[in-house]
Amino acid sequence: MRDAAASRRVRALLGIGMCFLLAACGPEAPSLAPLGSPADLAGADPGRGRRLIGDYGCVACHTVPGVSGPGSAVGPPLKNMALRAYIGGVLPNTPANLVRWLLDPAAVDPLTAMPDMGMSDEEAKNIAAYLLTLR
Ligand code: HEC
Incomplete structure (x- = not known):
């Protein structure tokens, strides 16, 4: 019986420990993704970028929030792009790497189906x- 009481105490302590851990992992906890922001790309203009996405016809393969298109599912939807950990599943998602991907996807991943635009x-x-x- 002493063992049962001891293990109950241990479980209670573990429970309290978990509460502290969960409290530490509240909404303020940092995301695993390396969050980039448009401000990291000096002189870049997001509004112009949105228009270019329409001009280049990216929506033939992607759905892109803020750009109208046929709702294609050839490539992944580009919503939440700022929150992704990886680009194309291989390249850490930093602002510089996103530019690198857009300029030449096959140089990043030779098997990718995304063309050089x-x-x-x-x-x-x-x-x-x-x-x-x-986001
Ligand atoms: C012919 C179809 C096609 C076109 C056109 C295209 N893409 Fe893609 N794109 C893809 C595919 C397929 C992938 C997934 C590649 C992979 O995971 O290797 C992809 C991946 C991406 C990714 C990475 C997404 C992720 O979830 O990691 C971005 C960003 C991207 N494309 C942006 C663009 C932009 C911007 C344009 C227009 C300038 C464009 N794409 C045009 C097919 C296309």
Whole structure:
């Protein structure tokens, strides 16, 4: 019986410990994703990026919040792009890496189905800045 009482005490202590742990992991806890922001891309214009996404026809393959399109599911939806941990499942999602992906996806992942869209560095920066507003 002493063992049962002891194990109840241990369980109670564990329970209290879990409460503290959960409290520490409240809504203020940092996300696992390396959160980038449009401000990390000096001089980039998210509004221009949004228009470029329409001009380049990215919506032929992606659904993109704020850009109208046919609702294609060829590529992943680009909602929450600012919250993703990885780009294309392989490249850590930082603002610079997002630009790198947009400029040449196959250089990042030779097996990717996303084509090189032939955009300029400046266009890629603007598009990345818009994508980083999507949370
Ligand atoms: C022909 C179809 C196609 C077009 C057009 C296209 N993409 Fe993609 N895109 C894909 C596919 C497929 C993937 C998934 C690639 C992978 O995981 O390897 C992808 C992945 C991405 C990713 C990474 C998403 C993630 O969840 O990790 C981004 C960002 C992206 N595309 C942006 C764009 C933008 C911006 C444009 C327009 C300039 C564009 N794409 C045009 C097919 C396309």
